[in-house]
Amino acid sequence: MVEEAVEVDTIQDQDTEAITMKSLLEAGVHFGHQKRRWNPKMKRYIFTHRNGIHIIDLQKTLNLVEEAAAFLSEVAASGRKILMVGTKKQAQDTIVAEAERSNSLHISNRWLGGTLTNFKTIQKRIDYLVDLETRREQGDFSTLTKKESLKIDEKINKLNRNLSGIKEMTEMPGAMFIIDVGREEIAVAEANRVGIPIVALVDSDCDPDLIDHPIPGNDDAIRSVRLITGRMSDAIISGYHQRNAEQSDDPTDANQESNPRMVTYSTVTMEESITKENEDTEEEVIEPEQTAESDDSASEPLQSDKEVTSPEIEDPIPSPENSVSSDPIEEESEPDENTS
Template sequence: MFFEQLVKVGGHLGHAPRSWHPKMAPFIVDSRDGVHILDLVQSYAYLNQVKQFVSRAKKQNSTFLFVGTKPQAAHSIALAAKSCNSYYINQRWLGGLLTNWTTLRRSIGLLNRMELVQRQGVTETLPKKLKSSFSREHARLQKYLGGIESMRSIPDVVIIAGQKEESIALNECKKLGIRTVTLLDSNCNPDSADLFIPVNDDSIKAIRTILTDLSGEISKA
């Protein structure tokens, strides 16, 4: 069932051979219609290893942060995180989010205060210009930090969709020793990954399938 589902959503489809990363060779079984074909048998094996890891981590009360800012991943990242009471970044990774956590936490604190002010209806009493300024700043903070507004410390595990797009996030995790789980397409570098799953990371449905499976495992633990 897993293989049929991943094939149906294009989880096996990699990039054109000219765009591949040679170190992904062990996870590629063929080249068809101008694209590399990923080995779903290995995808399944690696997914199961990751599921065992996140299950153990959850039982140890670890916290999870889902990260994916490219358009194909953004919506699924938010859905997966919310479904297992985790955190997420799906619009833009703010440099230093983890390595300069003390500073970022101040911005989160500001967002929390603005949320409180809005809930209390105080904004309705503000002059028009001030109210407009407040609304713009609140919308900006909510867009970029809304998925982590209740996060009080750096996460224990970061789940990433889009290795190339999220290189800054990966580097910050590596610097801090935070465990990562990455969806790896045929143009990615497995040497730069911690735990990973070989799969198409450009298909909306493939990304959603994998993230739903992982969030379900976190919820179960």
């Protein structure tokens, strides 16, 4: 566990140093689309244009990358999953690799309508896929013909193409990271409808107002997508690492709090057992005297029982020699004189 934590920190430090103005320039993050394809809402993120192509302001990109990374790290530290979405060819391999590295959910083939707004139906399909795979591993389909088994394999493969990255999605994700907002407009609309915050790489032809944490940059170049996605993945890993460190401290505190409770509980049971033993011994000594005395003195043994429970009195029955100050014997002799 310690070695894994060191590796995560090392990777994070390396990629944090890599996200610089120079690395953004080398990855081509500053290249936008043609001027005729631009979205006027992206004007605040555009620096200039050259040869009919918009140039994105990388200083703003650099600041927004770190803000988005800090947000995803907080979501991961809270224990929520992040869903990475990128179905275009330039982003598919990167999304799958970085999602698996950061233990995140991902969709890289096709966004199924209703993945978020009709989650119950999607969950049923996921359960059906898991059931088929389990039955195949257990050999339940071994008795089928070759043609029937091939059909089942094809069905499993088809379901895996769209659902393999969200098999572990038992609840709504805490946040989404999207490549190409224009292409994934259905995913953006569903996330906004159910209230899931979005972090996205936004090109010059996209609407940044639909995104909670936009990152202006080139969403077509593979190097640009890989650089930004890798930084987000490192932030997620850092958040999970922070959560694991906090959880490892909680059990020690819980054990320290539980130990005093165990001690007090055992002390009470010992006192109860001691009082019961003293009461039993007292009853054995007093039983012969109670049979010879009248009903008026029947309440006296109750007083001796109270004296037994107090820790200051060791001998509940006084000796005959020291009976001058012993109340039980004097009080018992008085009724005998009156009766005579």
